[in-house]
Amino acid sequence: MSSISLRARHVSKSFTSGPIHNTVLHDLTLDIRAGELTLISGPSGCGKSTLLAILSGLQRPDSGQVTALEQDLGELNLHALERFRLLHTGFVFQGFNLFPALNALEQVELPLSYLGLAPGEARRRAVASLEEVGLGPRMGLRPSELSGGEKQRVAIARALAKEPGLLFADEPTSALDAANGQIIIDILHRIARTHGTTVLCVSHDPRLVGHADRVLAMEDGRILSDRVPSPASTPTSGLEEPSA
Amino acid sequence: MVALARKTLVYEWRRFLPAILAVGFAGLLQLLQAALVLGIFGSASVYITGSSADLWAGYPGTQSVNLGRSIDSGVEMRLRMDPAVSAVEPFHWVDADWRGPSDTGGVSVFVSGINARPDGLLFAHALSPALRARLNEPDAVIVDRADLDSLGVGIGDTAVINGHRVRVVGVSNGLRALGGVNVVASLATAAELDTDPSNANRMTYFVAKLRDPSDADDVAARLRGNRAFGPYDVWTAESFARRSQMYWMFDTGAGAGVLFLAGVVFLVGAVITSQTLVAAVIGSVREYATLNALGVGVGALRKVVMEQAFWVGAIGLLGSTVLGGLALALARSRSVPVALSLWTTLACLGLCMGLAIVSGLAAMRSLRRADPATLLR
Numbered sequence: 044m045s046s047i048s049l050r051a052r053h054v055s056k057s058f059t060s061g062p063i064h065n066t067v068l069h070d071l072t073l074d075i076r077a078g079e080l081t082l083i084s085g086p087s088g089c090g091k092s093t094l095l096a097i098l099s100g101l102q103r104p105d106s107g108q109v110t111a112l113e114q115d116l117g118e119l120n121l122h123a124l125e126r127f128r129l130l131h132t133g134f135v136f137q138g139f140n141l142f143p144a145l146n147a148l149e150q151v152e153l154p155l156s157y158l159g160l161a162p163g164e165a166r167r168r169a170v171a172s173l174e175e176v177g178l179g180p181r182m183g184l185r186p187s188e189l190s191g192g193e194k195q196r197v198a199i200a201r202a203l204a205k206e207p208g209l210l211f212a213d214e215p216t217s218a219l220d221a222a223n224g225q226i227i228i229d230i231l232h233r234i235a236r237t238h239g240t241t242v243l244c245v246s247h248d249p250r251l252v253g254h255a256d257r258v259l260a261m262e263d264g265r266i267l268s269d270r271v272p273s274p275a276s277t278p279t280s281g282l283e284e285p286s287a
Numbered sequence: 288m289v290a291l292a293r294k295t296l297v298y299e300w301r302r303f304l305p306a307i308l309a310v311g312f313a314g315l316l317q318l319l320q321a322a323l324v325l326g327i328f329g330s331a332s333v334y335i336t337g338s339s340a341d342l343w344a345g346y347p348g349t350q351s352v353n354l355g356r357s358i359d360s361g362v363e364m365r366l367r368m369d370p371a372v373s374a375v376e377p378f379h380w381v382d383a384d385w386r387g388p389s390d391t392g393g394v395s396v397f398v399s400g401i402n403a404r405p406d407g408l409l410f411a412h413a414l415s416p417a418l419r420a421r422l423n424e425p426d427a428v429i430v431d432r433a434d435l436d437s438l439g440v441g442i443g444d445t446a447v448i449n450g451h452r453v454r455v456v457g458v459s460n461g462l463r464a465l466g467g468v469n470v471v472a473s474l475a476t477a478a479e480l481d482t483d484p485s486n487a488n489r490m491t492y493f494v495a496k497l498r499d500p501s502d503a504d505d506v507a508a509r510l511r512g513n514r515a516f517g518p519y520d521v522w523t524a525e526s527f528a529r530r531s532q533m534y535w536m537f538d539t540g541a542g543a544g545v546l547f548l549a550g551v552v553f554l555v556g557a558v559i560t561s562q563t564l565v566a567a568v569i570g571s572v573r574e575y576a577t578l579n580a581l582g583v584g585v586g587a588l589r590k591v592v593m594e595q596a597f598w599v600g601a602i603g604l605l606g607s608t609v610l611g612g613l614a615l616a617l618a619r620s621r622s623v624p625v626a627l628s629l630w631t632t633l634a635c636l637g638l639c640m641g642l643a644i645v646s647g648l649a650a651m652r653s654l655r656r657a658d659p660a661t662l663l664r
Contacts, residue, residue: 092663101580101660122584129582136662140577142291144298153289154581162288185298202581213663245663 048208048241049075049098054107056093067093068104069264077208080228080235080242082255090264091245092213098243099132099211100124112208129158133202135231137214139194141186147173147197148182151204158205172204173197176230192223199230203238210234212244216251228254292594295571302570303599306563306646310603311610313556314639317549318611321631324536324545326624331465331535332528334399337413340376340494341503342366343527344510347520351534352527353397353465355380357489361516371506372495376402378409379477380491385468386447387439394438395467396448398428400477408494410462410471418457422473427456429471433463433622449482463624465535494524549638556642557649560599564650568592572657580659589651596647600640607639 051073057066067090075081075098083091096102098109100116109116112131119127141150151169160168173182176196186194195215202210212231216224228244228251235242235256244251252258253272260268296303329336334352335343344366346356366375379400384393401409403422410419414429421427428448430438435458440446445454448470462469472480497506503523510521522530536542568575575588618625 096660096663099580101663125579125582125584127582128580129584132580132582134577134580134659134662136577136580138573138662140573140662142295142571142574144295145289145291149289149294153291154578154583156288157583157587198577205581 046077047074048077048112049073049243050108050110051094051098052108052110054094054097054104054109056090056097056102056104067264068097071107071264071266073098073259073266075241075243076257077241078235078239079256080232080244080254081257081259082251083243083245083259083261084247084249084252085261087247089261091247091261094261095211095213095243095245099134099209100128129154129205131208133205133207133210135195135198135202135210135212135215137217139186139191139198139218141194141197141201143186146183146185147178147189147200150186150197151182151201154201155204168204168206169200172200175203176200177226190223191219192226195219195223195227196230199227199234203234206238208241210240210242212242212246214246214248215244216246216248221250224248224250225254232256292591293598295567296595296598299567299570302567303563303595306560306599306643307603307606309556309559309563310600310639310643311606313552313642314604314607314636315610315614316552317635317638318607318627318632319614319625320545320548320552321635322611322615322618322625322627323623324541325628325631326618326626327465328532328535328541329626330463330624332531333413333462333464333469334378334409335524335528335531337411337462338409338494338524339411339496340408341497341500341524342372342495342507342510342521343524344493344495344519344521345491345527347518349520350538351531352492353380353531354534355491357486357491358493358519359517360488360490362519363490363493365513365516366493366495366510366521369506369510371497371499371502373498374406374408374496376408376494377474377490378492378494379474379481381449381477381481383449383470383480385438385470388444388446389439391437391439396438396470397464397467398448398470398472398477398480400472400474400480403473408496410459413462414459414471418459421456422471422476424454424456426451426453426476426479427472428453428476429457429459430455431462431464431469432458432460434468438468449480451480453480460622461624463622553638553642556639557646560596560643561646561649564592564596564599564646565653567595568650568653569656572653573662575654575657576659576662579657580662585654585657588654588657592651592654593644593647596643596650597640599646600643603643604636604639608636 054071056068085091097104148169152165155165176199178196216227231242234240259266344362346358349355363375366372381398383396383398385396403419405416440455507521507523615625
């Protein structure tokens with residue numbers, strides 16, 4: 044069994060809006076393993092996105108402790124947290140959030156240039172990760188010239204090129220059709236396997252359940268079940284372009 | 288390094304166009320306004336700046352060259368006695384009433400009585416020796432080309448000044464006056480035109496040329512304060528010219544108007560520019576938030592916004608410089624008084640770059656909305 048890279052201990056989070064006090068996460072304890080695609084699924088409003096934000100260091104819990112790659116995130120100030128994210132975490136969001144002015148290669152190179160990599164090395168890594176998501180021939184195109192699935196693959200390449208230990212994906216397939224969603228989840232799965240990356244994916248999309256190594260079902264700020272889906276439903280196919 | 292700011296500016300130029308236009312027109316307005324003000328009020332001191340004299344002696348406290356009062360003719364001797372002075376010349380100023388041959392009504396004119404010799408100091412830069420020589424004819428006057436219409440004359444025509452017949456023998460360029468019309472005559476002609484009996488044996492100004500112009504401050508200090516010839520004061524040409532311009536600029540309220548207008552232009556430009564930049568930041572706020580999630584610091588994102596503001600300013604100012612140059616060339620060809628020094632130009636352009644930078648700082652505030660946690664929902 045692979046090592047535990049992400050650890051949450053007694054994490055609670057609540058939001059107050061006027062007189063209404065809403066507890067989103069109830070004393071949650073959780074371990075996520077490296078080299079696996081872990082899927083957190085549940086209905087909207089169950090707190091899964093908040094959990095992702097806290098595990099990835101984008102938000103702080105009200106109480107409890109989060110340890111990522113042996114680093115207690117609660118000990119880091121804002122600047123150190125940014126630095127930690129720069130070095131160790133990648134993100135893929137539901138919206139692709141690509142700069143309209145940049146082509147695919149530049150989108151991927153952009154965060155790399157802040158890592159302090161030499162331009163040649165940044166270029167090499169950007170090309171490699173675009174090729175890994177199957178966009179090698181289309182890396183000169185701008186977002187307006189790419190399909191939704193291709194845009195999400197650029198977003199994945201952008202996160203992957205940093206060679207992060209942790210990769211977080213929030214509803215990465217919900218804006219895509221079935222075929223493209225399939226491709227995206229396969230890529231994420233492959234990244235976990237081949238790079239040993241901890242891939243944590245949050246989704247309410249039931250199609251993804253069969254592709255995950257581990258599925259955590261969440262409801263009302265609590266984890267209801269923690270299971271390994273049956274291997275029969277795990278896809279064997281690699282990366283294939285939809286014919287559409 | 289991916290040039291995010293510049294690539295976005297080029298790709299989404301329509302989004303940034305209002306800001307570029309706002310900076311550009313603000314720059315153009317400031318430049319033209321400064322050029323016009325300096326040109327118009329610069330003509331208040333054309334008597335001084337168009338002459339080669341280093342020192343001016345006149346009535347104490349004279350605030351502008353057109354407000355001179357007569358001083359004792361003996362001051363000329365006082366100036367000549369100083370070893371640093373190489374030449375002294377009288378300048379006879381007469382406020383007069385002009386009646387032209389055509390129906391122009393009464394026109395208020397300023398008659399400048401000058402030494403018409405080729406080596407004369409007064410209007411040495413403004414009148415050619417040939418033109419000066421024509422003033423030696425009796426009752427000859429020179430007027431500015433731009434004033435021919437308002438005086439209702441052409442070259443060779445006669446007119447009446449203070450009841451005395453004069454003849455226009457030539458036209459000058461760049462001798463337009465503020466609040467009236469300049470007429471240049473010889474000292475003898477000017478004396479004929481001066482109808483004030485109290486001005487007998489008195490002169491409005493004496494101007495002096497120094498052997499070494501760099502001594503002007505010291506010599507002026509040495510020459511003033513001698514009461515033997517009645518009240519008079521001595522100024523360097525530079526300080527008297529500046530005083531005359533400042534008098535017109537501020538005592539007439541025009542200076543305050545200019546500053547007010549500059550403030551309005553700055554404010555309007557800054558509002559449009561900052562709103563445009565804010566809209567551009569908000570349009571890309573999810574992308575910025577994604578970069579921040581990936582660990583790109585807020586400081587680096589601010590730099591992108593400021594770089595965009597800088598380029599908006601630079602492109603806008605390039606446009607205003609080109610358009611301003613064309614407008615000034617057009618103004619010069621139409622005898623509109625415009626003047627612009629390098630420093631004034633830089634000040635105007637600097638002000639507008641400041642406008643762009645202030646707008647960038649305002650737009651930077653909206654980066655606060657680029658919170659990556661808001662992307663998770």
